Amino acid sequence: MIRRFHPLALAAVIAAVPAVAQTTPQGAPQPTPTQGALTYPATRTVDVTDRFGGATVADPYRWLEELNAPETAQWVTAENAVTGTYLATLPVRESLKARITELWNYPKVSAPRWQGGRWYYSRNSGLQRQGVMYARPTLDGAEQVVLDPNRLSPDGSIALSGFVPSPDGRYVAYGQSEGGSDWSTYLVRDLKSGRATRDTVRWVKFSGLSWTHDGRGFFYGRYPEPSAGEVLRLACSRNVGHDQIGAGMPRVPGSDDGTHPCRSRQQDRRDEVVGVLQESRRHCAVTLLQRTHRLMRLA
8 A cells, every 4th residue: 555754754753852862953952841731621521331251341531532623623622732732832843844855855766567558656745745657668768747646635644555557557546545544535547548447446455456358347445435424333244345437336245146256255244355465367255254264265
């Protein structure tokens, strides 16, 4: 999976540590201890308990698990205000930020990989939020921009979470996740025209993607679409699905109508299809986690 890293985030983490080395970059002033204790916003508690192995476990902050609740958003805003105020008082923060930005500002190129008659790789000029995906027919041939994830959103909140070219060189399936989420939405782009196809696969998490040998479709693991406010409860029931390019609607995971070559094998909601491992002309290999037992099957 492709992950983003930005030097400013590291600078903020380092600046938040009260104990800093005695020598600071470029003659920056020595940090001074924060005067007084931090005042955190009041956090209400609820009377919620669970029973585990005969023991009662209190969970007074269960209400904070409702990420879409207005009260949770207000609590996060108040906590961020405390953090921001504290970080703003650190005299070494700006010098650390400048130095880390300087150190991180260098070109970065990934190792190329061959797929569908092209070499694919990513390149970051230095301080780009995400590396740009390129392709070229030969290692010394002319390069072409295939996908620039920095254009997926103006503020950089959408990250490239997967990039899988088809074996025939016609398409590329790519995942995008928003706001640092593990959830991905996969889209397909026609490499010749540069335009998107009708294919969209949502609710993908911790799953690879395997193209069929002819490039006409791909397998993936996804969860059923949750009801409003139920995203965090999708801890099980992931299935293997199949998308046929241009159909406009992926096959419903778990269908047992005999037309799905790699359908769900779940016998229990606690069973988990954890990923597509490989795909060939005749067989699709998946790993099925049955509670605490790992099992590989061919469909």
